[in-house]
Amino acid sequence: MINRGVFSQFSWRISFTLRSLILLAWAMFNFHVVTADEARIVIEECSLFDSNQGRMIPRQTVVVRGDRIESVSASDSVRAIPHAAIRIDGRGKYLLPGLIDAHVHVIHVLDFAHVTADEILPLYLAAGVTSVRSAGDEIVAATLVSRYAETHAERCPRVFTCSPLIDADPPIHRDIGRAVTDPGQVPAILEDLLDWKVRTLKIYAGTQRDVGRAVIEEGHRRGMIVTAHLGRYSAQDAVADGIDCLEHIVSVSNYVIPEDMPRTPGFRGRIDFDNPVCRSLVKQLAERHVYVDPTLSVYRQMILLPDIPEVRDSPDNQRVPQRLRDFWPIYLRRAGCPQDDSLEERRREFAKLQELTGILHHAGIPILVGTDSPEPQVPPGYSMHTEMELLVGSGIPPASVLQAATLHNARVLQEESRLGTIAPEKLADLILLTHNPLENIRNTRSIEIVVRGGKICRPADLLKYVSP
Numbered sequence: 151m152i153n154r155g156v157f158s159q160f161s162w163r164i165s166f167t168l169r170s171l172i173l174l175a176w177a178m179f180n181f182h183v184v185t186a187d188e189a190r191i192v193i194e195e196c197s198l199f200d201s202n203q204g205r206m207i208p209r210q211t212v213v214v215r216g217d218r219i220e221s222v223s224a225s226d227s228v229r230a231i232p233h234a235a236i237r238i239d240g241r242g243k244y245l246l247p248g249l250i251d252a253h254v255h256v257i258h259v260l261d262f263a264h265v266t267a268d269e270i271l272p273l274y275l276a277a278g279v280t281s282v283r284s285a286g287d288e289i290v291a292a293t294l295v296s297r298y299a300e301t302h303a304e305r306c307p308r309v310f311t312c313s314p315l316i317d318a319d320p321p322i323h324r325d326i327g328r329a330v331t332d333p334g335q336v337p338a339i340l341e342d343l344l345d346w347k348v349r350t351l352k353i354y355a356g357t358q359r360d361v362g363r364a365v366i367e368e369g370h371r372r373g374m375i376v377t378a379h380l381g382r383y384s385a386q387d388a389v390a391d392g393i394d395c396l397e398h399i400v401s402v403s404n405y406v407i408p409e410d411m412p413r414t415p416g417f418r419g420r421i422d423f424d425n426p427v428c429r430s431l432v433k434q435l436a437e438r439h440v441y442v443d444p445t446l447s448v449y450r451q452m453i454l455l456p457d458i459p460e461v462r463d464s465p466d467n468q469r470v471p472q473r474l475r476d477f478w479p480i481y482l483r484r485a486g487c488p489q490d491d492s493l494e495e496r497r498r499e500f501a502k503l504q505e506l507t508g509i510l511h512h513a514g515i516p517i518l519v520g521t522d523s524p525e526p527q528v529p530p531g532y533s534m535h536t537e538m539e540l541l542v543g544s545g546i547p548p549a550s551v552l553q554a555a556t557l558h559n560a561r562v563l564q565e566e567s568r569l570g571t572i573a574p575e576k577l578a579d580l581i582l583l584t585h586n587p588l589e590n591i592r593n594t595r596s597i598e599i600v601v602r603g604g605k606i607c608r609p610a611d612l613l614k615y616v617s618p
């Protein structure tokens with residue numbers, strides 16, 4: 151016989167268990183519950199830059215586990231944080247995906263200055279640049295640099311390699327160029343580069359159309375991205391042939407001048423972009439969704455305005471190793487920079503390059519953010535912030551510039567599944583700023599911490615690794 155009291159006690163226990171289960175299910179549905187005791191980094195209550203939408207989302211908490219982002223959620227939905235977690239107070243601060251510099255060299259220029267990449271790579275990370283895209287380097291040395299960066303993740307950005315500069319014979323840059331004179335040579339060269347795990351091919355200024363077209367076709371057949379610094383191969387032809395990306399704004403500006411007009415630099419400072427050649431190329435670039443990487447900083451700081459005090463005496467220059475800084479003026483003279491035109495003419499030309507950059511953005515052409523560091527007076531890492539300022543100065547909103555520096559740059563590396571956004575499963579490459587970059591793009595410099603693959607680094611500590 152069942153005692154009624156025992157039965158009611160039993161049923162109460164069942165209903166209690168049921169209620170607990172329901173409550174737990176409700177909690178799990180409504181909250182992100184952090185339960186495991188594995189060490190994590192938790193960045194609490196920050197504003198988070200959503201690079202897909204190009205906006206700042208307030209009061210977000212990001213949990214990093216290992217080298218990945220584990221969760222991103224509204225701060226008031228996070229219930230429990232494990233004791234072992236490293237907690238970072240993000241109140242009043244701004245969390246962005248790590249910046250990606252789409253155009254650097256890890257061999258070129260450094261080799262002339264007797265500097266190796268390990269001496270300067272910490273500058274990138276200190277400046278919040280967690281990945282760099284080599285834009286043409288000698289492949290054996292570049293591969294070694296990339297491996298060094300992976301084994302020294304606490305002080306180096308990720309280094310993505312690119313082919314040497316595919317050029318005419320002799321190549322313009324003998325240290326990093328490779329002569330390709332016959333389209334028939336292209337498949338074997340690309341197979342070799344694939345074995346080096348290269349996914350970006352770069353066509354250089356001496357390349358003729360037949361070779362360029364073969365590089366694009368054969369590259370695409372192998373799933374590679376093809377970019378170009380154009381010269382003989384025109385932008386119109388390269389875009390028609392399927393190029394993915396153009397390096398430097400001059401790979402556009404040199405091809406928007408009507409045929410019957412002079413192409414001297416001085417003239418480019420006076421060109422009216424509202425001409426049929428320009429309108430047609432802009433339309434073609436937009437329709438084909440070609441990425442353009444303007445690298446305005448190298449045009450301002452090395453090529454057109456290296457002699458103005460704000461460039462020459464920039465405190466950013468002081469951060470690079472002395473041997474590189476000593477070499478910069480030598481290289482400027484060797485490269486014939488600045489050109490002979492008056493300063494006023496050069497300023498006008500630079501303003502035109504910025505104007506064209508703005509036109510491309512507003513036409514829907516995806517912009518990349520690259521610097522061409524360490525060319526003279528284009529300091530690794532810090533020039534990324536200058537580039538973003540110059541892009542905003544071209545009329546591109548700060549949010550779009552930040553989208554370009556993260557999401558677009560990740561896409562062109564074919565790394566969108568791992569980089570460029572703050573989302574679960576992505577690599578934990580992050581920067582935490584103390585000031586809002588959407589209010590003033592210069593605030594991207596207000597870096598408190600950098601997270602690279604789940605490891606916290608502080609700029610002041612990273613700068614200690616840079617050679618004096």
Ligand SMILES: [Zn+2]
Pocket residue numbers: 253254255285522
């Ligand atoms: Zn370059």
